[in-house]
Amino acid sequence: MATTAAPAGGAQNGAGPEWGGFEENIQGGGSAVIDMENMDDTSGSSFEDMGELHQRLREEEVDADAAAAEEEDGEFLGMKGFKGQLSRQVADQMWQAGKRQASRAFSLYANIDILRPYFDVEPAQVRSRLLESMIPIKMVNFPQKIAGELYGPLMLVFTLVAILLHGMKTSDTIIREGTLMGTAIGTCFGYWLGVSSFIYFLAYLCNAQITMLQMLALLGYGLFGHCIVLFITYNIHLHALFYLFWLLVGGLSTMRMVAVLVSRTVGPTQRLLLCGTLAALHMLFLLYLHFAYHKVVEGILDTLEGPNIPPIQRVPRDIPAMLPAARLPTTMLNATAKAIAVTLQSH
């Protein structure tokens, strides 16, 4: 299509240069630019084709008009005709130039190829890195290798968001200003990006050898433990179980991150500062996630007004840790199923 259109629009009104962008893309070969124009070979939507066709027809029309207008202007309208033709040409040239600039700027900023090397992973690698994130390594004498990839951490953050949403829904958390989804995404991404940046800043102060990408990857994989703990404890509401998992699983993933950081830092004070901060933040975050989004709804309802709150929401979600063995099976029920049982009884 480019070869037939170019000579048609080439000489008359500067439509040639607009296809120059097409050639740039060809040379770029295999680049993953988000292409909003008609330059993509694989998309063949009829709407795009119609748009192209229409544009070509319009160009040809304009060419024909321009040719006819020139003749007429020359014969009947004199100077006024020429001025009109000139202004049309200038406007057209400006439009073409502006369009070229915009598309170049867009392809520069929307070029996601910058991120491509960080997503170059195989499923086996992701699996092994997930398992390794739970195994602290003893050797701290030489810097341990951190894989600088973003696929695993990003997927883990999204998984945490999904698990958090599940937990908030089953405990009927009420968010007054905002939405459940917004809160979940904000919390998880805020933690990942914010704490990574903070620890990177501390690492810069303590002269640790770690880059921002490695810190993001390390903390991201550290969220694997959080995902496991929350997934289990949002469904089985036992405080003792949660504390056990918090120490065990949370502790393991924290120790792994701490060991990696210690291996990359010199000096006892610096090691203490860096690793103490990271350990505290990581463990406290897990604690926060469990208790903030899993709280007793009755306490909230006391402060809310309104008699039209349905009884389904008055079921306590928090089960005390000490329970006689006979009542243990009932506590293992999912909160939703329990609430439904209560509703059944009340009907």
Add this chain to the structure above:
Amino acid sequence: MAEAEESPGDPGTASPRPLMRDLKAVGKKFMHVLYPRKSNTLLRDWDLWGPLILCVTLALMLQRDSADSEKDGGPQFAEVFVIVWFGAVTITLNSKLLGGNISFFQSLCVLGYCILPLTVAMLICRLVLLAGPGPINFMVRLFVVIVMFAWSIVASTAFLADSQPPNRRALAVYPVFLFYFVISWMILTFTPQ
């Protein structure tokens, strides 16, 4: 390709024929999603009308009846919209970064159209909820949502799998799984006041 005189950009013609053609195209794609086969229809002639219709329908059905809906955390209209479209954009970026050779809008089109089974599940859930709450009610809804969730994933995988390098298919399918899981969860936990 379509005839030149039916150009949709032409301001003069207000005839219903382009509309019927577009509706037929959308309907054909719905059929392809309901009976997923390895075909190129969704990819070749992508359009975003189907996803828009489905998204609006789903968002409208997820609204609650009571006026004070901001107190119980149910999804707002804009929230559903944002979840669907930003989720689809994220999955598309992810699959492009993993080395897939699919266009941006083709991927959006496929993911949007594969919400159709979940929209059907929402319809069924709303009808079932008219019968009143209860454990059987919940079981029926759970079963329907799980079946439609699986259907969505199978349909989108059938269309998207070929565009990924074969050893990375699992990496590209996992975010799709999360995406439809979130939507299914919103549908399952919907209770009208």
